[in-house]
Structure formats: C-alpha cells, structure tokens
Amino acid sequence: MTVATRSIVTRAQVEDFLYHEAALLDDWKLNEWEKLLAEDAAYYVPPNDQLESDHRSTLFIVADDRERIRQRVIRINDPNCHAEYPKSRTRRMISNVRIISVEGELVTVSANFVCYRFRRYERIREYVGGYRYILRQAGDSFRIKERRVLIDAHELGTLGSVSFIL
Amino acid sequence: MSVHSYIIDDRERKTFLLDREVLVSDEILRKEMSQIFGRCWIYVGHSSELKKPGDFRSRKVAGRPVIFVRDHKGEFHCLFNTCRHRGAMVCTQRDGNARRFMCIYHGWIYNNDGTLARVPGDDAYAESFDKIAYGLKRPARFEQYRGFWFMNLNEDAEPLDQYLAGAKDYIDLVVDQSPSGQMEIIAGVQEYDVAANWKLMVENSVDDYHLPSTHSTWLNFMANSGVKLEPPKEGLVLPTKGYAIELGNGHFTTDNVNFRGRPVAKWIPLYGDAAKPEMDEIRAELVARLGPERATRVADTNRNLVIFPNLVINDGSSVTVRTFYPEGAGKMHVTAWALGPVEESESARARRLDAFLTFYGPGGFATPDDVEALELVQQGLANWHEDRWSEMSRGMGKEGEQLNSDEHHLRIFWRRWNELMGAEA
Numbered sequence: 057m058t059v060a061t062r063s064i065v066t067r068a069q070v071e072d073f074l075y076h077e078a079a080l081l082d083d084w085k086l087n088e089w090e091k092l093l094a095e096d097a098a099y100y101v102p103p104n105d106q107l108e109s110d111h112r113s114t115l116f117i118v119a120d121d122r123e124r125i126r127q128r129v130i131r132i133n134d135p136n137c138h139a140e141y142p143k144s145r146t147r148r149m150i151s152n153v154r155i156i157s158v159e160g161e162l163v164t165v166s167a168n169f170v171c172y173r174f175r176r177y178e179r180i181r182e183y184v185g186g187y188r189y190i191l192r193q194a195g196d197s198f199r200i201k202e203r204r205v206l207i208d209a210h211e212l213g214t215l216g217s218v219s220f221i222l
Numbered sequence: 223m224s225v226h227s228y229i230i231d232d233r234e235r236k237t238f239l240l241d242r243e244v245l246v247s248d249e250i251l252r253k254e255m256s257q258i259f260g261r262c263w264i265y266v267g268h269s270s271e272l273k274k275p276g277d278f279r280s281r282k283v284a285g286r287p288v289i290f291v292r293d294h295k296g297e298f299h300c301l302f303n304t305c306r307h308r309g310a311m312v313c314t315q316r317d318g319n320a321r322r323f324m325c326i327y328h329g330w331i332y333n334n335d336g337t338l339a340r341v342p343g344d345d346a347y348a349e350s351f352d353k354i355a356y357g358l359k360r361p362a363r364f365e366q367y368r369g370f371w372f373m374n375l376n377e378d379a380e381p382l383d384q385y386l387a388g389a390k391d392y393i394d395l396v397v398d399q400s401p402s403g404q405m406e407i408i409a410g411v412q413e414y415d416v417a418a419n420w421k422l423m424v425e426n427s428v429d430d431y432h433l434p435s436t437h438s439t440w441l442n443f444m445a446n447s448g449v450k451l452e453p454p455k456e457g458l459v460l461p462t463k464g465y466a467i468e469l470g471n472g473h474f475t476t477d478n479v480n481f482r483g484r485p486v487a488k489w490i491p492l493y494g495d496a497a498k499p500e501m502d503e504i505r506a507e508l509v510a511r512l513g514p515e516r517a518t519r520v521a522d523t524n525r526n527l528v529i530f531p532n533l534v535i536n537d538g539s540s541v542t543v544r545t546f547y548p549e550g551a552g553k554m555h556v557t558a559w560a561l562g563p564v565e566e567s568e569s570a571r572a573r574r575l576d577a578f579l580t581f582y583g584p585g586g587f588a589t590p591d592d593v594e595a596l597e598l599v600q601q602g603l604a605n606w607h608e609d610r611w612s613e614m615s616r617g618m619g620k621e622g623e624q625l626n627s628d629e630h631h632l633r634i635f636w637r638r639w640n641e642l643m644g645a646e647a
Binding site (some may be wrong): 119 | 415440555557575
C-alpha cells in the first residue's frame, strides 16, 4: 500500500467532486465534463438483468472507452442528435457517498443517485440507481478512470433510452 | 378497392396510402391481437438460451406470460405461466434451472415438462378429478427453425417451416457465420418501451430511406472513426447499393452491400489494426467452409430481416434479434438481444459487442434517434382525423429493382397486414 505517501482522501472531497460533475452534466457542459476524465477513462451502463458483468462478454447499454466517450459527446452536442435535441432537462440527486477503498492513487467510490429527466410532451422519467467510480487522485482533485452506472429498474421500460450521459 | 381497406393500393396511379387510424386505434389493436398475434407464428426464444435440461426463461410473448423451458429429458416446451387451479403465475424468476414450478398460492406443483406433479390435499377431490388433464396449458403449436422457436395460438396454422418461406434463406445466411452452424444469444438483454405503435418499429427496422436524416450523427461517427463513406451515386441515398426483397407470407428483408463493417468478417478502421489478423482468420474460415461466393455473401453484405409480424433480425453492424409487442395502440415494449457464433473467441466476441453498441440499443449511437422519430410520428398522428393518410408510394414510379430506400418492402408488410385483418385491398 502506498496510501501513506498520498494525502488522506475525505468523503467531503469526493462529494465536492461528484456534485461538480453532476452540475456539469445537468448544465450540458459536456466539454468541461470531459476535462474531468482521465485519458484511460471508461463509462459503463450494464444491462438491467446483468448488473455485475463484463462488457467484453455481455451486451451492455453503454460501454465506452475514452475515444468512444469523445465521439459520444460530439454526437450529443450535435443538433442532429434527435433524441437530445431539444435537450432533456435533467436533475441529479446524489447521496450515500462512500469511499469503498483507496489503493495507491485509485479511490473506489459508490453513491446513490436519482436522475429526473424532463422533455416537452413527455412524461417525467426517473432513473434511480448506484454510481460506482474509480477516481484517480490528481493534485487536490480527481480524474475519473471509470464511471459505472447501475440502474435499479429491472428493465429500462418506460425510461426508454439512455441518450444523455447518465 | 374496398371501402373497408386500411390501405389504398392503386397500382395504376402508382400510389400507396395507409390509413393512419391503424396506428392509433385501440379497437384495431384488439382486432390485431386475434387476427395477427392469434394466427401468426410468434417468436418465443432461441435454443441457446436454454443450455441444460431444466433451464428456463419466463417472459411475455404477445401479451402472454410463458415459460420457455427444457424438461429433464432436454425437450423444449413453451408453457403458459398460469396455474390451472386459480390462475396465479407459477414461475416468478426471470431465468434459472428448475425441476419443478410451484404455485405459491395453494402449492400446486408442476414438472418442468408442464405436467401436474402434486396437489396438496388431493384426497378432498372427487374421483373425477384427473391430474393428467391439469398440466400447464400451452400454445397450440410450438416449432423451431435453426434454433429460433416460435409459438402459434392457432391449431390449424401451417407448419413453421412453410410459414417462414423465403425468410429461411436469410436465417441460413445469418447462421452461416458460425463454423458449426450454431449461433447463441449473448448474455445481457435490452428491454425498453417506445411510445409508438408497434407497426412503426416494423417499418423503421427495414427503412433505409431514413438513415441520412435520422442518423447523420452516426454517419459522422463512422467517418470520424476512419470509415470511408463514398457520396451516394445517383438514385441512392446511401454510400452503397441495397435492395428490398419480398420473402413470402409478409416477410421481407433488405439486402445491402456493406459499408459499415461486420464483425464477420469485414474490417473497418473502427475495429483497430490489432483486430486485422483475427478477422483475416475468420474470413479464411468462411471461404474454406462456404466457398468464396457464399463467404462474400455472409461477410460483405448485410440485411435487416422482418419475419411477419414482429421478429426482426438485423444482421448489420453486429447481429441483433429484436421483438416488440403492443402495450396499447400508442406504446410498444421492445426486447433486443445480441446473437453470435458459439465458438467465437473472447476477442471476437468483445469486438462483436462493441460493434453492436456503435449503432444499436438504448445507449447506441443510432437507436435512440429511431425511438425519437417513432415517438414524433405517434405524437403527430394526434391529427389523424384531419390528416388521414400516410404516403408510402416511394419506388412505385419505376420498373424493376426496388431499393432498400424505397418503400416496396413496407408495402409488403401493410398488404399482408391488411389481408390478415380481413380487409379487401
């Protein structure tokens, strides 16, 4: 363990970081959001029926490496991304933030979330679940090495699609 | 032309119109449940989902909760998930392995072949009570083609093999990806609702006319990933040519020269240079097994196949098996799986799944925009009284070949649907 050589990670630091990320996503500042990502970042949304699985052998909803995230942001920012034009209004509530482990520079974090999504003429959609992050310490803050979104619903059902960054 | 027809199919004036009432009416939906879903072969599941005796999957098929299960001898069954006693569902697990299913209400127990095994306190019944007659009910017919199992609620239906008609050749083409002729459903299911009539998904699944406008961000992504997209030649809307093909009994497919890459076995820069040697091997195996011509057919063409009324096999950027059921005139529930060869290597499987997500599914780079388009149609149809007919004549004005971007194949669907609904065209 190299923990001793690093600064102590506090829950408050992690919460500040997650709240900042949530604000950027809810405000659709996706280019700024990308700056929070490590160069080896990955973004996963596993299928509802196989939450604990590997995207290499299981069909996910989203399984992006860093380059695919870059392409996803280009797509979402494009007015021809019809599923998000006009943009959804989203509002994320994040709570129950826990530091699961600190190994070297990597901090594993779990949190609960509710993300409300609104679009004109459409019913409200409530995405409820857990976030799992692997954060890499970077100075006073962090960079996201992995963000995994576990949706509690047994199926996407009325949630429809995951056309924004959940 | 009959006044009762839901379509206006005027071959002289080369005009095809669809009555939009069929996309909004609950009364028509009720009629569909008997005339279409009550009479056609409906997809239940794939053999590979039940690998061992006792394996089961419970799901809804055409609104019916069923148990798709293999008994202790390994035989496949499709059982209605409804206790014969008082009607409760007897299987509450999504999937698993079981010798028996017990109703939690009064404890009636059924074997995994559907027979009734035990009735608690059965000495209270008269002698006339015959346990053998109280096995779980099942659809009238249950048959398979190359691992794809279908049920039919109509005892007098023609055999599945006959029903599938020309669609069998295209299923064969999909299955030919596998050296042993065995494809499997890959773990991980995508289930999502679309606030649109189910028939709009049939149209959307094979309609290549919409690609440039609905999916321009996907085309940009392909270009950004190094895929060379030739500007469409005259008469085309896509970089390569593709056809719409009628397969009989309301089935149809697109048949396209591939530009979008295929895990079997057409490399595109998106897959990365490291994938090249393995993809060359996959291609060499195809050529050795099938000959160069058939190998080209498997690897260098792609197709979106509709088996009437609601099974779609998209053999494109990857393979997806997709089915969908109405939940009201303006809402459908979609279930989608990925399909791959059983002997696929770990790296090839990962590439197949990654390719899937470039286009398909609720988090893909294209499907969410399809969903948006279909929901906008459904919302626009609120004006159906004042603006009654959808214009679907594209391609009728020319002789000969019908392209994937024409509406020939959509008309095949609607003519068949109209006929089964008892309307005269």
